[in-house]
Amino acid sequence: xxxxANEAVFRPVRAGNPFEExxxxxxxxxxxxxxxxxxxxxxxxELAARLNVSRVTLREAIHALTEAGYVExxxxxxxGTFVNEQLPKPRRTPAKRLARDLADGLDDALTLRFxxxxxxxxxxxxxxxxxxxxxxxxxxLADTSxxxxxxxxxxxxxxxxxxxEVTGSPSLTSAMADVRMRLNELLDAIPLLxxxxxxxxxxxxxxxxxxxxxxxxxxxxxxxxxLSGTAVLLHGFLA
Amino acid sequence: xxxxANEAVFRPVRAGNPFEExxxxxxxxxxxxxxxxxxxxxxxxELAARLNVSRVTLREAIHALTEAGYVExxxxxxxGTFVNEQLPKPRRTPAKRLARDLADGLDDALTLRFxxxxxxxxxxxxxxxxxxxxxxxxxxLADTSxxxxxxxxxxxxxxxxxxxEVTGSPSLTSAMADVRMRLNELLDAIPLLxxxxxxxxxxxxxxxxxxxxxxxxxxxxxxxxxLSGTAVLLHGFLA
DNA sequence: AGTCAATGGACTGGAGATAGACCAATAGAC
DNA sequence: GTCTATTGGTCTATCTCCAGTCCATTGACT
Numbered sequence: 001x002x003x004x005a006n007e008a009v010f011r012p013v014r015a016g017n018p019f020e021e022x023x024x025x026x027x028x029x030x031x032x033x034x035x036x037x038x039x040x041x042x043x044x045x046e047l048a049a050r051l052n053v054s055r056v057t058l059r060e061a062i063h064a065l066t067e068a069g070y071v072e073x074x075x076x077x078x079x080g081t082f083v084n085e086q087l088p089k090p091r092r093t094p095a096k097r098l099a100r101d102l103a104d105g106l107d108d109a110l111t112l113r114f115x116x117x118x119x120x121x122x123x124x125x126x127x128x129x130x131x132x133x134x135x136x137x138x139x140x141l142a143d144t145s146x147x148x149x150x151x152x153x154x155x156x157x158x159x160x161x162x163x164x165e166v167t168g169s170p171s172l173t174s175a176m177a178d179v180r181m182r183l184n185e186l187l188d189a190i191p192l193l194x195x196x197x198x199x200x201x202x203x204x205x206x207x208x209x210x211x212x213x214x215x216x217x218x219x220x221x222x223x224x225x226x227l228s229g230t231a232v233l234l235h236g237f238l239a
Numbered sequence: 240x241x242x243x244a245n246e247a248v249f250r251p252v253r254a255g256n257p258f259e260e261x262x263x264x265x266x267x268x269x270x271x272x273x274x275x276x277x278x279x280x281x282x283x284x285e286l287a288a289r290l291n292v293s294r295v296t297l298r299e300a301i302h303a304l305t306e307a308g309y310v311e312x313x314x315x316x317x318x319g320t321f322v323n324e325q326l327p328k329p330r331r332t333p334a335k336r337l338a339r340d341l342a343d344g345l346d347d348a349l350t351l352r353f354x355x356x357x358x359x360x361x362x363x364x365x366x367x368x369x370x371x372x373x374x375x376x377x378x379x380l381a382d383t384s385x386x387x388x389x390x391x392x393x394x395x396x397x398x399x400x401x402x403x404e405v406t407g408s409p410s411l412t413s414a415m416a417d418v419r420m421r422l423n424e425l426l427d428a429i430p431l432l433x434x435x436x437x438x439x440x441x442x443x444x445x446x447x448x449x450x451x452x453x454x455x456x457x458x459x460x461x462x463x464x465x466l467s468g469t470a471v472l473l474h475g476f477l478a
Numbered sequence: 479a480g481t482c483a484a485t486g487g488a489c490t491g492g493a494g495a496t497a498g499a500c501c502a503a504t505a506g507a508c
Numbered sequence: 509g510t511c512t513a514t515t516g517g518t519c520t521a522t523c524t525c526c527a528g529t530c531c532a533t534t535g536a537c538t
Contacts, residue, residue: 076534115358315504
């Protein structure tokens with residue numbers, strides 16, 4: 001059927017219950033490097049308000065993440081919920097699950113990612129960036145380059161997210177965070193090689209340079225080449 | 240603050256209650272032309288399942304749309320809920336509301352739309368399209384060209400959505416539908432001129448031609464020009 | 479040593495959403 | 509003309525989630 005617009009507009013209003021969605025969101029913050037080990041999450045009352053869930057629900061989600069080894073809570077003033085220094089290793093997803101995701105929506109996610117990330121790179125290069133924004137971008141780039149293998153995926157995600165941030169469009173940033181979470185699960189199933197990382201770092205450098213230079217076409221082009229690498233990697237591994 | 244990633248990842252898990260979200264989704268289907276006057280919505284039981292809400296909630300939403308004059312329900316076999324032939328006119332949003340939306344997120348929405356729509360046009364032109372898909376695209380183009388002024392916005396949206404559809408990425412289609420709903424409210428505040436429509440139709444023609452010809456660069460370029468028109472229009476009217 | 483503001487932890491009543499069963503009407507099939 | 513499958517309409521018991529309140533703990537500051 002060619003008319004898949006129905007499918008798009010009559011899709012689920014809510015992916016799951018508030019508890020699950022909240023867990024997912026907190027995991028997003030951790031896995032995409034928005035909060036790093038040692039960081040404190042916002043206080044429960046504030047965070048619950050921002051997520052638009054009740055404090056009870058948020059607390060249940062935090063409890064689940066505590067059990068899973070992602071965070072720890074301390075009471076009292078200057079207490080809070082902190083991201084663990086030692087994060088749990090991502091479990092290798094069973095091949096069966098991967099095959100399902102593949103059939104389901106690998107191409108879907110890859111297409112959306114391509115559109116969002118190349119568009120973000122271009123938009124970022126188009127904008128007039130503040131000094132703070134330029135610093136932020138370079139900081140993320142340096143962090144990623146210096147990352148050890150175990151932290152690479154997280155800091156890589158953080159860098160890509162930073163590019164979205166400097167477009168000045170929160171919606172774009174959110175959309176990129178979402179699609180990246182979908183793909184990271186698949187990427188975790190693929191071994192990470194030093195060689196790939198080095199190549200990746202060079203491409204990151206080219207992308208950021210183009211953005212800072214205010215060259216939209218070059219930024220888009222560099223991002224495009226960068227993405228095609230993981231795209232063929234995923235297709236090769238899963239197809 | 241440069242780090243708006245927190246804002247993006249700690250955004251609300253749910254925009255509102257299921258009832259409101261369901262109403263919004265049904266309005267999306269109608270206002271973006273996914274279902275047209277005379278069409279029948281899927282049976283309540285099936286639709287509720289697809290939207291992942293209870294039938295009670297869906298019925299409340301349908302009831303609200305009935306009161307607002309968008310749909311009518313008929314009982315019995317071969318009954319159902321039908322989209323009215325005469326749709327309610329969109330209310331002119333008060334200028335005060337517009338100003339708020341402007342400050343809030345006009346640039347945000349425009350940026351995201353630009354990224355999604357130019358990306359979709361390029362992706363559509365890159366893909367190998369089936370005959371059904373080509374027909375669908377041309378059909379939507381013809382419908383838009385033939386549209387009367389009162390129906391123009393709806394059929395225009397439908398055409399843009401069709402471009403997203405033929406990328407084969409449902410997520411991309413959904414994202415475009417969402418951002419378009421955000422902008423349509425603002426666009427409804429701007430008078431539609433015959434002259435603009437004619438120009439718009441020519442651009443539509445160019446976009447579709449480039450997509451059917453399999454020319455990604457031209458498709459992106461044509462879409463970019465098309466969008467810049469409404470972007471400056473909005474900025475001019477609201478700024 | 480004492481104070482206190484900020485934070486996590488725990489409880490309760492009520493509002494909203496759900497699942498499921500059942501009723502009522504309708505138009506085509508025979 | 510009757511039958512019947514399909515669809516909207518209604519009701520109830522249950523569950524989840526929420527808003528609000530109060531308690532417990534902590535550590536910097538005085």
